[in-house]
Amino acid sequence: MKILVCISHVPDTTSKINFTEGDVKFDINGVQFVINPNDEFGLTRAMWFKEKQGATVDIINVGGPETEPTLRKALAIGADSAIRINMTPTDSFQVAKELSGAVKDGDYDLVIAGRESIDYNGGMVPGMLATILGANFVTNCIGLEIEGDKATAIREIDGGKETLTAALPLVIAGQKGLVEESDLKIPNMRGIMQARKKPLKVVEPSQSETRTEAVKFEKPAPKGEVKMIDPDNLDELIDLLHNEAKAI
Amino acid sequence: MSVLVYIESEEGKFKKASFEVASYAKEVAGMMDTSVTGVTFNAPDTAELGTYGIEKVLNIKNEKLNKFNAEAYADALKQAAEKESSKVIVLSQSANSRYLAPALAVQLEAGYASNVVALPESTEPFTVKRNAFTMKAFNITKITTDVKIIGLAKNAFGVKEHQAEATAEEFSPVLSDEDFSVNVESVDKATNKVTIADAEIVVSGGRGLKGPENWEMIEEMAEILGAATACSKPVSDMGWRPHSEHVGQTGKPVASNLYIAVGISGAIQHLAGINAAKTKVVINNDPEAPFYKAADYGIVGDAFEIVPKLNEKLKEFKAKNA
Numbered sequence: 001m002k003i004l005v006c007i008s009h010v011p012d013t014t015s016k017i018n019f020t021e022g023d024v025k026f027d028i029n030g031v032q033f034v035i036n037p038n039d040e041f042g043l044t045r046a047m048w049f050k051e052k053q054g055a056t057v058d059i060i061n062v063g064g065p066e067t068e069p070t071l072r073k074a075l076a077i078g079a080d081s082a083i084r085i086n087m088t089p090t091d092s093f094q095v096a097k098e099l100s101g102a103v104k105d106g107d108y109d110l111v112i113a114g115r116e117s118i119d120y121n122g123g124m125v126p127g128m129l130a131t132i133l134g135a136n137f138v139t140n141c142i143g144l145e146i147e148g149d150k151a152t153a154i155r156e157i158d159g160g161k162e163t164l165t166a167a168l169p170l171v172i173a174g175q176k177g178l179v180e181e182s183d184l185k186i187p188n189m190r191g192i193m194q195a196r197k198k199p200l201k202v203v204e205p206s207q208s209e210t211r212t213e214a215v216k217f218e219k220p221a222p223k224g225e226v227k228m229i230d231p232d233n234l235d236e237l238i239d240l241l242h243n244e245a246k247a248i
Numbered sequence: 249m250s251v252l253v254y255i256e257s258e259e260g261k262f263k264k265a266s267f268e269v270a271s272y273a274k275e276v277a278g279m280m281d282t283s284v285t286g287v288t289f290n291a292p293d294t295a296e297l298g299t300y301g302i303e304k305v306l307n308i309k310n311e312k313l314n315k316f317n318a319e320a321y322a323d324a325l326k327q328a329a330e331k332e333s334s335k336v337i338v339l340s341q342s343a344n345s346r347y348l349a350p351a352l353a354v355q356l357e358a359g360y361a362s363n364v365v366a367l368p369e370s371t372e373p374f375t376v377k378r379n380a381f382t383m384k385a386f387n388i389t390k391i392t393t394d395v396k397i398i399g400l401a402k403n404a405f406g407v408k409e410h411q412a413e414a415t416a417e418e419f420s421p422v423l424s425d426e427d428f429s430v431n432v433e434s435v436d437k438a439t440n441k442v443t444i445a446d447a448e449i450v451v452s453g454g455r456g457l458k459g460p461e462n463w464e465m466i467e468e469m470a471e472i473l474g475a476a477t478a479c480s481k482p483v484s485d486m487g488w489r490p491h492s493e494h495v496g497q498t499g500k501p502v503a504s505n506l507y508i509a510v511g512i513s514g515a516i517q518h519l520a521g522i523n524a525a526k527t528k529v530v531i532n533n534d535p536e537a538p539f540y541k542a543a544d545y546g547i548v549g550d551a552f553e554i555v556p557k558l559n560e561k562l563k564e565f566k567a568k569n570a
Contacts (some may be wrong), residue, residue: 013497013517017384037498092360093353118497120380120387121292123362127350136430137318139347142491155494158343158445160437166430176484176498177491211359211393215375218386220523225539226530234561237529240545242565245527246546247449248473248507 001055001144001168003046004103006113006125007074009067013118019217026119026217035070038114042174044184045144046112047078053146054112056080060102061094064088068200075195076187082198089203090213092120096128097208103133109149109168115140115175120214123173130171136210138164142177250285251277252334253302254325257291259439261409264407265340267300268417271408272367272400273338274301279371279507280336286414287328289313289321295329297384298414300407303494312428315435316344320427322351327421329395338398342445349399359391362399365524382497383523401524402503403441404443444495445474449506452495452526456532456551460488465555466510472562479503480512496521510551514539531555 011031018027035043049055061067062085071082089095097109103111103137111130116123123139128220130137136151138144142161143154149168154161156177172178187195229237241248251273255266273284277543286302288294290313290347294305306328313320313362325348329337337352340364353360363379364387375392379401380387444450451470453463463477470477477493484494497517511532512518519542522528530543531551540546547554 008380011381017381019385043536066522092350096350096354118382121363121382124350124353124360127347128354131354133349137351138430139318140343151434155347156343157435157437159441159443160435161492162435162437163432163433164430176494181485191469205459211353211357212361213390213392215388215390217380218377218385218388220386223542224544226543227517228540229545229547231554234547234554235560237545237547238561238565241529241570245506245544247527248562248565 001049001053001110002106002108003055003057003110003112004106004108005039005046005057005059005074005079007039007043007059007061007071007097008114008117008119009033009061009063009070010036010119011115013037017219023216023218033070035074036114037116038116038118038175040177040184041176042112042114042172042177043074043077043079044095044179045174047185048179049146050078058083058106060085060099062087062089062098063181063207071200072195073110073187075198076191078191080198082200084200084202085205086202091210092122092225093128093211094208095126096132098109098205099102099125099129100132102203102208103129108141109170110127110146110151111171113171113173115173117138126173133169133171135169135171136166137171138166139173144153144178250283250304250332250334251280252325252329252332252337253285253286254339254345255288255291255297255335256340256344257288260292260346262296263292263340263342265342267407268403268405269338269340269400269505270297270300270302272405274408274410275367276336276338285332285334287325287419289324294414294416295363298412299409301410301412302414303412305414305416307416308419308421310420310423310501312357312423314420315432317428317430318344318347318371318422319351319430322348322355323423323427324421326355328419331419335394335424336396336398338400341399341401345399348396353397356397357393358395358397359393360397360399361391363401364398365401365404367405375404382520383501384549389519393509403505403524403526404503432519442470442476444476444478444493444500444502447504449473449475449480449508450495450502450504451475451508451510452478452480452512453510454512455482456513462552466558469508469555469559469562472559472566481515509539510555512539513537514542
């Protein structure tokens, strides 16, 4: 089985979010970049298929050279080789289209992505990729087993979960639950050394069209002061929630 | 040319999120000088939808669509959009809508903006404001295609009533076997529990509760208020509560009217995830907890004393205001 894991290069979850150039560009000053958490659950699941079922695991990113340390980290976790499509994407459809070319070229059976990146939160690249490829698709995936060319996946739904079956080729959008947080792998020294020698192929983009354009960014209005309530006067809280906030 | 809306139902009832989506679509249709068409799947009665501005309903009756199937639903919606020559399609951000929207976008060659929080700033060019960076920022997005898809964030617009007559028409999209190539084997859903996605009120517990055995008072509060229960990331990582309750950046977003956090200090990832909740209450024994900076109302003290007392008072309040 050939697996391709899509890796987004995103600001660490603790990052303060600021914009520059008249609020049109994300300010990377002082920001640490990491593997998108939703992708990391998928990468770890892919490692399981590698260890238990002899799968090969490649990783891919659509991004500039600055994303390579993130790809090297994924290689240090255990992926076999990396592909970087050399462009700074501006739109989800464009990313999906670029990825689709690489998936066809590499003849992958299973593509694992995250349910969304934690920067733009579009939540649409994996689904678009599957539709472009004509592959089956499961999002919000919290469980995945493969037997032969048949997959059983569990999808989280509002208020529960459902079990789905589908044939490969398949695209998965994973999230926490696909593996446990405690199963996530921290690269060890040996992995890091090996990762330096693993192939990282840079591919020029096919110049896909875009369908949306991020015009500018805004930060939420600052929050008003918190109103403190005496723990011996809980009636006040109920009164405020009822009459002021109209929340109960 | 009408604005098309995907109307979701559950156990034979339309979802509140769909009324919100319809209300939003009505306003967008006004900006574009057109009307709203709703698409329903196996709905017994669609008259109610008029109240939310829907003038025409395409009611799809097809037994194969009794269970949600993303590909088949996307195909049906695509055919409905083509039939109506719709240029704008609006859906909610429920798990199911988010599942089918990307496929629909590719099939209609449409640009899709998810997590949209306000009416379009303009319809020519078509620009919308959406959540980004897990609600730490907004992103103004221009959709440059002829057909546009909008995923409306929960509770971003509200439900607005109109007085339209909804005329229903049966609609039979042509579906192929390929539409069902992902097979739904089983659905496991608690029917008596309020979900975080649909809840008006969410009651959430953190590490300050010291152990899973202490969740009874959180569940009691949720029951009194008709709320969903949630938790912080460490609590779900330690297995005190299921992952499905984890709210925050890598968990679920919360956009309820009220969010009550007990024993949660307020890590930046957690605060991002609950930013869209309208009113936030924090109960914590640490007056320095960062959550107070993000909250509307705060109480400093021992949750094990405060919550049971608060529950009694909420019960009295509910009894009086029933």
